[in-house]
Structures are given as structure tokens and as C-alpha cells.
Amino acid sequence: xxxxxxxxxxxxxxxxxxxxxxxxxxxxxxxxxxxxxxxxxxxxxxxxxxxxxxxxxxxxxxxxxxxxxxxxxxxxxxxxxxxxxxxxxxxxxxxxxxxxxxxxxxxxxxxxxxxxxxxxxxxxxxxxxxxxxxxxxxxxxxxxxxxxxxxxxxxxxxxxxxxxxxxxxxxxxxxxxxxxxxxxxxxxxxxxxxxxxxxxxxxxxxxxxxxxxxxxxxxxxxxxxxxxxxxxxxxxxxxxxxxxxxxxxxxxxxxxxxxxxxxxxxxxxxxxxxxxxxxxxxxxxxxxxxxxxxxxxxxxxxxxxxxx
Amino acid sequence: xxxxxxxxxxxxxxxxxxxxxxxxxxxxxxxxxxxxxxxxxxxxxxxxxxxxxxxxxxxxxxxxxxxxxxxxxxxxxxxxxxxxxxxxxxxxxxxxxxxxxxxxxxxxxxxxxxxxxxxxxxxxxxxxxxxxxxxxxxxxxxxxxxxxxxxxxxxxxxxxxxxxxxxxxxxxxxxxxxxxxxxxxxxxxxxxxxxxxxxxxxxxxxxxxxxxxxxxxxxxxxxxxxxxxxxxxxxxxxxxxxxxxxxxxxxxxxxxxxxxxxxxxxxxxxxxxxxxxxxxxxxxxxxxxxxxxxxxxxxxxxxxxxxx
Numbered sequence: 001x002x003x004x005x006x007x008x009x010x011x012x013x014x015x016x017x018x019x020x021x022x023x024x025x026x027x028x029x030x031x032x033x034x035x036x037x038x039x040x041x042x043x044x045x046x047x048x049x050x051x052x053x054x055x056x057x058x059x060x061x062x063x064x065x066x067x068x069x070x071x072x073x074x075x076x077x078x079x080x081x082x083x084x085x086x087x088x089x090x091x092x093x094x095x096x097x098x099x100x101x102x103x104x105x106x107x108x109x110x111x112x113x114x115x116x117x118x119x120x121x122x123x124x125x126x127x128x129x130x131x132x133x134x135x136x137x138x139x140x141x142x143x144x145x146x147x148x149x150x151x152x153x154x155x156x157x158x159x160x161x162x163x164x165x166x167x168x169x170x171x172x173x174x175x176x177x178x179x180x181x182x183x184x185x186x187x188x189x190x191x192x193x194x195x196x197x198x199x200x201x202x203x204x205x206x207x208x209x210x211x212x213x214x215x216x217x218x219x220x221x222x223x224x225x226x227x228x229x230x231x232x233x234x235x236x237x238x239x240x241x242x243x244x245x246x247x248x249x250x251x252x253x254x255x256x257x258x259x260x261x262x263x264x265x266x267x268x269x270x271x272x273x274x275x276x277x278x279x280x281x282x283x284x285x286x287x288x289x290x291x292x293x294x295x296x297x298x299x300x301x302x303x304x305x306x307x308x
Numbered sequence: 309x310x311x312x313x314x315x316x317x318x319x320x321x322x323x324x325x326x327x328x329x330x331x332x333x334x335x336x337x338x339x340x341x342x343x344x345x346x347x348x349x350x351x352x353x354x355x356x357x358x359x360x361x362x363x364x365x366x367x368x369x370x371x372x373x374x375x376x377x378x379x380x381x382x383x384x385x386x387x388x389x390x391x392x393x394x395x396x397x398x399x400x401x402x403x404x405x406x407x408x409x410x411x412x413x414x415x416x417x418x419x420x421x422x423x424x425x426x427x428x429x430x431x432x433x434x435x436x437x438x439x440x441x442x443x444x445x446x447x448x449x450x451x452x453x454x455x456x457x458x459x460x461x462x463x464x465x466x467x468x469x470x471x472x473x474x475x476x477x478x479x480x481x482x483x484x485x486x487x488x489x490x491x492x493x494x495x496x497x498x499x500x501x502x503x504x505x506x507x508x509x510x511x512x513x514x515x516x517x518x519x520x521x522x523x524x525x526x527x528x529x530x531x532x533x534x535x536x537x538x539x540x541x542x543x544x545x546x547x548x549x550x551x552x553x554x555x556x557x558x559x560x561x562x563x564x565x566x567x568x569x570x571x572x573x574x575x576x577x578x579x580x581x582x583x584x585x586x587x588x589x590x591x592x593x594x595x596x597x598x599x600x601x602x603x604x605x606x607x608x609x610x611x612x613x614x615x616x
Contacts, residue, residue: 086490182394184513185538205492206514209538225535225612230493230517264615304533305613307572 002041002114003253004139005032006106006131007121007242009046009070010078013095014281017086018235024282025056027078028121028145031239034286035246035273036119037063038294040253043112045069045131049076049100059287069109073100088237089204108134117253119245120144125154125161132164141258143167143249145241151177163195169245171202185211188223198263200248200270202241204228210267212260219260226267227304229275229297236281240274243286247273272297310349310422311561312447313340314414314439315429315550317354317378318386321403322589325394326543332590333364335386336429336453339547342594343554343581344427345371346602348561351420353377353439357384357408367595377417381408396545397512416442425561427553428452433462433469440472449566451475451557453549459485471503477553479510493519496531506571508556508578510549512536518575520568527568534575535612537583537605544589548582551594555581580605 012026033042043066052072060067078101082091106127118139120128125146132142144165150158151174158178162168168191172184178194179187184201188211191199197216202208207227214221248270255262272294279285320334341350351374360380368375386409390399414435426447428436433454440450452473458466459482466486470476476499480492486502487495492509496519499507505524510516515535522529556578563570580602587593 183540183542185540188538189540203514206511207533211538222608222611223538225515225538227533230496230519230531230533232491232493232497234491261616268615300530302615303530307576307610307614308569 001116001253002043002112003036003117003119003249004043004045004069004108004112004115004135005029005036005119005121006045006128007032007119007123008078008101009044009048009052010080010101011051012079012238012282013081014236014238015083016088016236016281017084018233019281021236021281023079024284025059026080026238026282028239028242030060030283031242031277031286032119032121032246032249033060033065034063034283035243035277036250036253037065038273038289038291039247039250039269040117042066042250043069043115045106045108045112047071047073047100047104047106049073052077059283063287066112069112073103075100077101082238084237088234091238106131113138116140117249118142119249120161120165121242121245122147122150125150125158129157129161129164132161141166141252143169143245145169145245146174146178148174148177159194165196167198167200168196169200169202169241169248171204171241175199175201184209185223200267202244205230207271208244208267210263217258217260217263224264224267226264226271227301228271229300229304231275231278234278237278238282240278243277244270244274247271268298268301269294271301309424309561310351310420311344311425311427311557312351312353312377312416312420312423312443313337313344313427313429314353314436315340315427315431316386316409317352317356317360318388318409319359320387320546320590321389322544322546323391324396324544324589325392326541327589329544329589331387332592333367334388334547334590336547336550338368338591339550339585339594340427340429340554340557341368341373342371342591343551343585344558344561345373346581346597346599347555347558347577348425350374350558351377351423353414353416353420355379355381355408355412355414357381360385367591371595374420377420381411383408385409390546392545396542399546414439421446424448425557426450427557428469428473429550429553430455430458433458433466437465437469437472440469449474449560451477451553453477453553454482456482456485467502473504475506475508476504477508477510477549477556479512479549483507483509492517493531508575510552513538515579516552516575518571525566525568525571532572532575534572534579535609536579537608537612539583539586542586545586547585547591551585552578552582555579576606576609577602579609
């Protein structure tokens with residue numbers, strides 16, 4: 001089945017304790033698309049500038065990602081420069097140039113309209129809402145992301161959009177901020193009341209927990225927790241969350257039914273793709289995977305958590 | 309089988325956002341002993357003052373905990389007062405009165421000497437080492453705890469003691485500080501090189517991970533991660549780590565063999581006992597459990613992590 005992702009395709013300059021990468025292919029939609037491409041057909045809606053190279057578009061195409069929804073506009077592509085300190089938990093943004101992204105008004109091309117799944121990466125919630133409406137209720141499942149900026153300064157728009165999101169993926173801090181509650185499990189209940197059937201809260205190096213509305217996807221209200229891999233070397237954490245979302249949504253889109261067990265496996269595949277993403281700079285590792293490597297690492301996640 | 313725990317038996321005054329408890333029974337050895345008592349016979353080595361009541365000693369005795377190793381000394385019992393803020397992650401110490409604990413020189417009574425398991429709760433590493441030597445290598449497994457104070461100011465003594473500890477249980481911050489390394493998995497490798505066969509690193513609300521030396525307890529070097537329960541209400545986090553250690557060591561002591569699978573289940577039982585401890589103030593919840601409740605919660609942990 002096909003999944004449409006709407007979000008940024010960008011160039012990133014990244015500095016971490018392991019080294020530096022200069023103007024490499026990045027952006028939430030790129031990480032998501034590459035991660036999801038190992039599971040299902042992916043279609044991207046994004047905007048890039050004249051500096052966007054054919055080679056970088058080919059990176060996506062080589063993964064059978066449909067790039068016909070990427071608008072090429074006059075000007076330059078979204079550019080981000082950031083730096084990570086020793087603990088790698090949070091990037092310090094050194095430069096953000098929205099460029100053509102400032103006028104992004106995403107439109108779903110007609111050839112994408114039969115897609116069963118939609119992922120709204122972290123963009124203005126008004127645009128997220130517009131895109132979802134364009135799909136006209138045809139998507140079986142809508143996933144979404146957001147961040148502190150939209151939660152703090154665009155709350156009314158965000159809350160409107162959340163009513164149309166089936167699965168929201170955010171981190172601990174965002175969940176607490178969105179709910180205005182300091183306990184993660186209680187914040188989760190509050191966020192589920194805002195609309196989503198399921199809420200994935202990412203805990204960084206500690207993994208992620210999915211909380212469900214009672215009855216959602218054939219199960220009760222009990223949560224499910226997936227680990228992150230205890231990695232000895234994290235070279236570049238950029239895109240870990242988007243890669244998680246790509247593995248998570250990609251696996252779901254590859255399955256016939258949206259059962260609770262599919263969601264649990266999707267949490268593991270999310271963790272798997274996030275763990276690969278951070279092993280190299282930018283999208284390097286996500287570009288060179290095989291489904292066999294992915295399933296081997298899935299088994300490592302299983303070994304890490306399951307009692308025989 | 310029997311387990312000896314050496315550590316503090318104390319009175320605590322605790323303030324949390326959920327309320328206040330005044331001079332309630334506490335101390336690492338108390339939490340450990342109560343948690344472990346649901347799995348195995350526990351024997352306590354501790355020191356208390358004249359203020360220690362017969363009712364409080366009966367709390368332990370009702371759980372078949374052997375208290376003959378508790379020395380009653382002139383003076384007052386160890387007293388601690390602390391306060392937790394909204395996030396409940398760290399206590400602010402308001403008062404510490406070592407009292408009789410300042411002269412604690414633990415001796416293992418002869419009637420404890422046939423114990424197969426020993427747990428060295430968080431006390432001076434010199435005393436931990438003395439106690440271990442008194443057991444004269446008879447214990448099948450020695451578990452231990454420590455804290456930032458000993459790591460920072462008594463490192464040489466601590467490192468000496470660690471060479472005789474089979475399983476060390478500490479938290480993320482302590483592991484990083486002990487290893488002088490900011491990455492938890494790499495810190496774990498470094499700590500294992502200091503002596504222990506296994507290292508349990510506790511992540512608070514995110515659970516705990518056990519790291520092994522290659523070949524230890526019949527398995528490879530791959531770690532195992534147990535969750536913590538996403539609890540909507542945590543009334544009092546005091547003693548969560550000691551209760552984890554009690555469930556963990558108690559379960560291990562209840563098994564015939566020290567296999568890798570026993571360690572994995574022990575991680576879950578550790579999490580289970582920690583989750584109960586924080587539901588009420590002090591040791592209240594640990595005093596009133598049944599093995600049936602414990603095993604029901606074990607199933608909740610399984611449900612939270614296992615894919616069918």
C-alpha cells in the first residue's frame with residue numbers, strides 16, 4: 001500500500017562530537033521516506049529550490065520513492081545548521097534558512113490520491129490540516145508530528161488539526177507541553193482526548209511508548225513500550241525521530257490489517273530505523289540498508305526485551 | 309534460599325506533591341527486605357537506635373524477615389527528611405541525621421553464615437568490602453549498590469569493593485560518573501571491566517537495562533531491557549531503587565540456577581516491586597502485597613513489552 005508524506009526536504013550542515021557533514025540531504029520528509037521505503041511505496045509532497053540536485057532526487061528515486069509531488073521553486077532549499085554536544089540529546093541550532101519552504105503550500109497531486117496512508121511531518125498545523133482535507137477522508141490512517149513551537153504559539157490551529165490525526169508521534173517534552181501535565185502517562189491521556197486514537201511518545205535513548213484509546217485498533221487502553229538499542233556509538237542523532245516515524249508508519253502500511261499486534265511490531269520497526277539512522281551522518285545509513293539487515297536488527301530488539 | 313542484606317534501617321519524613329509522611333519506617337535495607345521477602349528468606353544486618361519501635365521491627369518479622377542481625381544501639385536511629393517537586397525525579401534532602409548509623413560496623417551473625425546470597429545496600433564501600441569478606445566466599449552471588457558520594461570522594465575504596473561484587477545496581481548518572489563516560493552503553497562496558505559480571509542500570513520511569521560480561525551466566529554480551537510501568541500516579545518515589553533491587557535479588561535467590569533467563573525475569577520482578585513501592589508513602593504498599601498481585605503485575609509488564 002502507499003503512504004504520502006508531507007514535510008521538509010532540506011540541506012543540513014551537522015556538527016557532532018564524531019565529525020561534521022556539510023550541506024547533506026536532510027529534512028523530515030527525506031528521513032521518513034527513506035525509512036518507510038523499505039516497507040512500502042512512499043510518495044513525497046515537498047518543496048525544494050534551484051540548488052536541489054538531481055543526484056539527491058535520485059537518492060529518493062532509487063528507493064522507489066515517488067518524487068512527482070516535490071515542487072521545484074525559484075530560490076534556495078530549506079537549510080539547517082546544527083551542532084550536538086557530548087550528550088547528543090539536543091541540537092543547538094546554528095542557522096535556519098527557510099528559503100522556498102517559507103511559501104510551502106502543499107498540494108496532493110492527483111496521482112497520489114489513492115494512497116491509503118498519510119503522514120504529516122512537522123510543519124505548520126494549518127498546512128497539515130489542509131493536506132488532510134485534500135485527501136478527503138480517503139486515508140485509512142493519518143499519522144502526524146509536531147514540535148514545541150507549534151504547541152506554544154499556534155495551539156488553537158494545532159488542536160484543530162489533531163482532531164483529524166489518528167496517530168500522533170511526539171517526544172516526552174512535547175507531550176507534557178501539549179497536555180500541560182508533568183506526568184507522561186497522564187499527559188498521554190489528555191492528548192488522546194484531543195483526538196488521536198493512538199499516541200506514540202518517544203523517549204530518545206530509552207525507546208518509545210504507544211498509548212491507545214480504549215477500544216482503538218482492537219485492543220484495550222494498555223500501552224506498549226519499545227526499547228531503543230543501547231548503541232555504543234551515535235554519530236549523528238539528526239532525523240532519528242523522523243526515521244522512527246518512517247519505520248513505524250511504513251510497517252503499518254505494509255500490513256493488511258491495523259491490529260494491536262501490527263502496532264506493536266511497528267513500534268519495534270520504528271526503533272530499528274531510528275537506530276540505523278544515527279549510526280552515520282545524515283541519511284547515509286538509511287540509503288544503504290537491506291530488508292535482511294532490518295529484520296536482523298528487529299531480532300536484536302526482540303532479544304533485548306523478550307523473555308523466552 | 310536465603311539472602312542477607314546489609315544497609316540502613318531508618319525513619320523518613322517525606323513530602324511529595326501527593327502529601328506528607330512523618331517519621332515512617334524506611335531505609336534501603338527495609339525496602340529491600342520487604343520487596344525480597346515475597347520471593348525468599350531475608351536476613352537483615354543493620355543498626356537502629358532506642359527510638360526504633362517493636363511495631364516497626366514486627367513489620368519485618370511479619371514478612372518472615374530475620375531481624376536478629378539488627379543491632380540496637382544507644383542513641384537515635386538514622387533519620388532522613390526529603391522533599392520531591394512536581395517531576396518526582398530527585399529528592400531534595402532537608403535533613404540527614406546519621407545518629408547510630410555513623411558508627412555502623414556491620415557484622416554478619418553466625419546464624420546468617422549459610423546464606424547463599426548477599427546484597428550490599430548503599431553504605432561506605434569499606435564496610436561493604438568488610439561484610440563480603442566475612443562471608444568468606446560462601447555467597448553464590450553478591451549484589452551491590454552505591455551512590456554519587458562514594459563514587460566522587462571514595463573512588464579507590466569503591467573500586468576495591470567492586471572487584472568482589474557480582475551484580476552492581478546503579479542509575480544512569482552514577483554509571484556515567486563511575487565510568488567517566490557520557491554514553492550509557494559505553495559506561496556500562498567500562499564498569500563491567502571494574503569487576504561485576506552484570507551491571508543493572510536503572511533509568512527511573514524508563515525502566516532498567518542489564519549489561520553482561522561476555523559469557524556471564526550462560527549468555528553473550530547482549531543486554532536486556534525491562535520497562536517501568538507508566539504509572540498515572542506516583543505518590544512517593546522513595547525506596548523505588550531499593551525495592552527494585554529487592555525484587556531483582558529476591559527472585560534470583562528463589563531460583564535453582566543463575567541462567568540468563570532467570571536474570572531477565574528478575575529484571576521484570578525488580579520493576580514490579582519498584583512500581584508497587586511508589587504507589588503509597590514509605591513502605592506502606594510493600595507491606596500489604598500478595599504473591600498473586602505481584603504475578604499479576606508481572607503479566608502487565610509482559611503485556612507492555614512482548615509481541616505475541
